[in-house]
Amino acid sequence: MILSIISAIANNNEIGMKNELLWNLPIDMKHFRETTSGHPVIMGQKTFESLGVSPDGTLGKPLPNRRNIVLTLDKDFKREEVEVYYSIGELEKELNETMGKEEEAFIIGGGQIYKLFIDKADRLYITHVDASFPDADTLFPAIDQTKWKIISEDRHEKDEKNIYDCNFIIYERIGK
Ligand SMILES: NC(=O)c1ccc[n+]([C@@H]2O[C@H](COP(=O)([O-])OP(=O)(O)OC[C@H]3O[C@@H](n4cnc5c(N)ncnc54)[C@H](OP(=O)(O)O)[C@@H]3O)[C@@H](O)[C@H]2O)c1
Incomplete structure (x- = not known):
């Protein structure tokens, strides 16, 4: 299995505030949808709960066309159409058994889950958003440039629908 991280981060690694994103960038939503569709997506309970409301009224709505996997420490947390794991070990065992190389x-x-996985991931798909958000309460962990090499880069200038310049970078772990 190739384990990848995907995130959109601002100039000081800001990624969220009050359990919401810091921007509305349709170009990044499209990039996220196209990159992750058809693949399992793994997220923390808080990020899941930020994805809208399910028809039964509970917070969180599974992303379509993807195997939705949620990590939480809350043993009572269960949702329709979502696989829930209560430890990384349990999740890794399941992925190794069910996914091909x-x-x-x-x-x-979000922030907690990125921190748990940044030293385990093979690739990082990072949208660098050229903006700063001093009030952000959630950060992406520092990307150690000695451990990651850039394998692709795609710059997009702001336009009427996307109010910040973005740079879509894929990093691969050095030595992989
Ligand atoms: N910009 C982006 O690309 C992006 C992407 C996704 C999310 N976000 C933003 O990030 C924010 C949410 O991030 P967050 O850090 O607050 O939460 P999170 O990472 O989405 O979820 C944290 C959850 O993981 C659980 N957890 C922590 N350690 C665990 C472990 N070892 N095993 C199992 N479960 C564990 C926590 O349990 P406890 O509650 O019990 O500690 C909590 O329920 C929101 O603002 C969201 O909009 C931004």
């Missing part, structure tokens, strides 16, 4: 799974956030 070439298949890719994506860690999609």
Whole structure:
């Protein structure tokens, strides 16, 4: 299995505030959807709960066309159409058993879950958003440039729908 992280981060690694994103960037939503569709997505309970409301009224709505996997420490947390794991060990065992070597799974956030996985991931798909958010309460962990090499880069200038410049970078772990 190839384990990848996908995130959009601002100039000081800001990724969220009050359990919401810091921006509305349709170009990044499209990039996220196209990159992760058809692949398992792994997220923390808080990020899951930020994804809308399910028809039964509970917080959180599974992303379509993807195996939705949620990590939480809350043993009572269960949701329709979502696989829930209560420890990383349990999750890793399941992924190793159910996924082929070439298949890719994506860690999609948030801050706590990125921190748990950044030293385990093979690739980082980072949208660098050229903006600063001093009030952000959730950060992406520092990307150690001695451990990661850039394998692709795609700059997009701001426009009428996307109010910040973005740079879509894929990093691969050095030595992989
Ligand atoms: N910009 C982006 O690309 C992006 C992407 C995703 C999310 N976000 C933002 O990030 C924020 C949410 O991030 P967050 O850090 O607050 O929460 P999170 O990472 O989404 O979820 C944290 C959850 O993981 C659980 N957890 C922590 N350690 C664990 C472990 N070892 N095993 C199992 N479960 C564990 C926590 O349990 P406890 O509650 O019991 O500690 C909590 O329920 C929101 O603002 C969201 O919008 C941004």
